[in-house]
Every structure is written in structure tokens, then in C-alpha cells.
Amino acid sequence: MIKKKILVTGGAGFLGSHLCEKLLNQGHEVVCMDNYFTGQKQNVVHLLKNPYFELIRHDVTMPFFIEVDEIFNLACPASPVHYQYNPIKTVKTSVMGAINMLGLAKRIRAKVLQASTSEVYGDPEIHPQTESYWGHVNTIGPRSCYDEGKRVAETLFVNYHKQNKVRIKIIRIFNTYGPRMHPNDGRVVSNFIVQALKGENITIYGEGTQTRSFCYVDDLLEGMVRLMNSREDFTGPVNIGNPGEFTMIELAEKVLKLTGSKSKLIHMPLPTDDPLQRKPDITLAKKELGWEPTIPLEEGLKRTIEYFKTIV
Ligand code: NAD
Ligand code: UDP
Numbered sequence: 001m002i003k004k005k006i007l008v009t010g011g012a013g014f015l016g017s018h019l020c021e022k023l024l025n026q027g028h029e030v031v032c033m034d035n036y037f038t039g040q041k042q043n044v045v046h047l048l049k050n051p052y053f054e055l056i057r058h059d060v061t062m063p064f065f066i067e068v069d070e071i072f073n074l075a076c077p078a079s080p081v082h083y084q085y086n087p088i089k090t091v092k093t094s095v096m097g098a099i100n101m102l103g104l105a106k107r108i109r110a111k112v113l114q115a116s117t118s119e120v121y122g123d124p125e126i127h128p129q130t131e132s133y134w135g136h137v138n139t140i141g142p143r144s145c146y147d148e149g150k151r152v153a154e155t156l157f158v159n160y161h162k163q164n165k166v167r168i169k170i171i172r173i174f175n176t177y178g179p180r181m182h183p184n185d186g187r188v189v190s191n192f193i194v195q196a197l198k199g200e201n202i203t204i205y206g207e208g209t210q211t212r213s214f215c216y217v218d219d220l221l222e223g224m225v226r227l228m229n230s231r232e233d234f235t236g237p238v239n240i241g242n243p244g245e246f247t248m249i250e251l252a253e254k255v256l257k258l259t260g261s262k263s264k265l266i267h268m269p270l271p272t273d274d275p276l277q278r279k280p281d282i283t284l285a286k287k288e289l290g291w292e293p294t295i296p297l298e299e300g301l302k303r304t305i306e307y308f309k310t311i312v
Pocket of ligand 1: 009061
């Protein structure tokens with residue numbers, strides 16, 4: 001195995017911290033860069049005793065200079081509550097963060113992977129979503145700071161590749177869950193589990209008939225690392241997600257069953273522009289990366305519930 005030096009931006013977040021861990025376990029040197037907006041030192045504190053792990057407080061919107069072989073660009077708040085808190089900053093993080101990491105990759109000839117999202121498809125009119133679908137996004141709605149920021153980031157990646165020959169990879173991540181999700185980030189899996197464990201009402205937004213496809217973190221990261229290591233001329237974008245599709249009512253019922261909670265379901269207003277349905281077509285990931293998810297929702301939920309039991 002070739003030992004690589006790898007930069008993970010947003011490395012103290014939910015996905016980033018698991019990624020740092022996985023890369024260290026594979027024998028690489030990892031530099032974790034984060035401004036701790038939604039991530040926390042707690043997520044990576046157990047890695048600090050590893051001499052091949054380095055933690056740097058830095059904002060990805062500011063230029064950053066380092067010598068590495070690969071960059072995983074994950075810095076960006078991901079939950080609607082967090083990314084809508086300061087929408088201008090969210091756009092800056094996606095766009096200026098992409099420019100800074102691409103500029104760095106160009107200068108040091110590193111390979112760079114962008115954590116894009118199923119949100120580039122917006123409220124999709126085709127189902128399941130394939131990579132060739134251009135999306136249905138409201139440019140001025142409350143989700144646009146995230147959706148459009150991520151779309152511009154993809155544009156930047158593709159053009160640095162075409163114009164400057166930067167080696168790029170774009171992963172479109174569908175809803176991913178697991179241990180170390182922030183208990184207050186407002187995402188549906190963490191909300192439902194925390195509510196169930198505390199015996200509070202389970203908050204279903206709207207009728208709860210909207211669907212999502214939930215991927216367990218270990219599966220997602222396997223896909224992400226395979227993409228980084230994929231053949232040179234495969235740039236993506238590639239969907240990585242679990243095609244199992246569930247309504248929010250079905251998710252709530254599973255969480256109640258697995259926690260044994262007596263919490264009641266209550267309905268709250270559906271947020272503006274909340275996508276009605278979402279499910280990845282993973283044909284491309286299967287073909288190019290030999291990847292498909294292995295952890296069914298119930299199994300992943302059990303592991304996630306065990307984690308939340310230790311913190312709530
Ligand atoms: P997260 O909020 O836990 O992690 C994001 C990390 O980025 C945090 O540690 C945060 O402090 C850091 N960050 C935010 N702004 C920054 C800035 N300006 N400079 C430096 N660091 C900054 O979210 P996550 O779920 O781990 O998501 C990681 C990445 O994956 C994000 O780019 C997100 O858009 C993408 N993604 C995640 C999902 C999912 O379901 N988890 C789905 C699609 C895309
Ligand atoms: N949702 C819900 N109750 C909650 C939190 C979210 O019903 O307490 C719904 C939300 O309206 C959306 C889905 O769950 O339809 C997924 O929301 P999340 O914020 O996790 O991610 P999104 O895919 O919308 O970015």
C-alpha cells in the first residue's frame with residue numbers, strides 16, 4: 001500500500017470524522033481542517049493520540065496552503081437548520097471553499113473530491129434520480145443557499161478539470177445517518193431517535209408521506225473512498241446512497257419499534273420547498289466502483305440508537 005497524505009476539510013463533522021478514522025486505519029496520514037461551525041473536537045478527540053493525525057482550525061473560505069496527495073472537501077453545514085442559519089456564509093463555504101481547494105489542488109497537483117449532494121436534484125421530477133438528471137431547484141427559496149452553492153461547486157470542479165487538468169471526483173451523497181450525527185442538527189433520523197429516547201413527541205413535518213432513502217455512514221464512506229481511488233478518467237458525478245425508500249411515517253414507526261418508545265407522532269408544518277421524494281439510481285456506482293450498500297435501515301438504525309443512548 002502507498003501511504004498518502006490526505007486533507008479532509010470539514011473533518012470534525014459527522015461524515016468527516018468517520019472518514020478521518022477510516023483513512024488512518026488504512027495507514028494514511030490525515031490532516032483534518034475544520035472551523036467547528038457544526039462539527040466538534042469531540043468527534044475526533046480519540047484520533048489525536050495517533051501521530052499521523054493532525055487537527056487544524058481553519059475556515060475553508062480563506063486560502064489554505066499545505067502539501068498533500070489528496071483532498072476530500074467536506075466542509076459545509078449539511079442539515080437544513082444549520083445551512084439556513086447563515087445562508088450567505090453557506091454559499092461562501094461551498095463556492096469559495098471549492099475555489100480554494102481546487103486552487104490548492106492545482107498548485108500542488110493533488111487529487112480532489114467534492115462532497116456534493118442529492119440536493120442538486122432539488123424537488124425531483126424524475127424518480128429515482130440518475131446522474132444525468134439536471135434537477136429542479138428553486139433559486140430563491142430557503143434551501144437555495146445550499147443547493148445552488150453545491151451546484152456551483154460542481155461547475156467549478158468540472159471546469160478546473162477541463163481547463164487546468166485538475167484531477168477531480170464528485171460524489172452526490174444521499175441522506176446519510178449514523179453515530180456522531182449532531183443531536184440538535186434537526187435532521188430527521190437524529191430528531192426521531194432523540195425524541196423517541198426522551199419520550200417526547202415525534203415531529204412529522206407535513207403528512208409524513210414524503211420519502212427519503214437513508215444510507216448508513218459506513219456504506220457511504222466505502223463508496224467515497226472507492227470513488228477517490230477509481231480510474232483516473234472517471235470523475236463522476238456519481239450517486240452514493242441506499243435505494244431503499246421510506247416515508248417519514250415509516251421511519252418514525254421503525255424508530256419507535258427499535259427503541260420501544262411510547263412517543264406519539266404529531267404533525268407540524270411542512271418546510272418550504274421540502275422535496276417530496278428522493279431515491280438514488282446507483283447503476284453508475286455499481287458499474288464503476290463495484291459499490292452498493294450492505295447495511296439495511298433497521299440494522300443501521302439499531303447502531304445509531306445505541307450511540308444516541310450514550311449521549312442523550
Ligand atoms: P456536518 O455538519 O456534520 O459536517 C460539516 C463539517 O464542515 C463540520 O465539521 C463543520 O464545522 C465544517 N464546516 C462548515 N463550514 C466550514 C467552513 N467554512 N470552514 C471549515 N469547516 C467548515 O455534516 P456532514 O453530514 O458530515 O456533511 C459533510 C459533507 O457531506 C457536507 O459537505 C455535506 O454537504 C455533504 N453531504 C452530507 C449528507 C448527509 O446526509 N450527511 C448528504 C449530502 C451531502
Ligand atoms: N422531517 C420530519 N421531522 C423532523 C425533521 C425532518 O418530518 O423532525 C422531514 C423533513 O421535512 C424532510 C425529511 O424529514 O421531508 C428529511 O429531512 P432532513 O432535514 O433530515 O433532510 P433533507 O433530506 O430534507 O435535507
